[in-house]
Amino acid sequence: MRDQKGFTLIELLVVIVAQSAKTDQMSRGPIGP
Numbered sequence: 012m013r014d015q016k017g018f019t020l021i022e023l024l025v026v027i028v029a030q031s032a033k034t035d036q037m038s039r040g041p042i043g044p
Contacts, residue, residue, distance in 0.1 A: 018026075
């Protein structure tokens with residue numbers, strides 16, 4: 012089941028999680044060791 016944009020809800024969730032993880036890593040990267 013795909014919507015008009017060609018993304019499943021699972022794929023959309025994966026993208027959101029990946030973006031969140033990347034942002035979190037970047038935000039704490041310079042501060043950490």
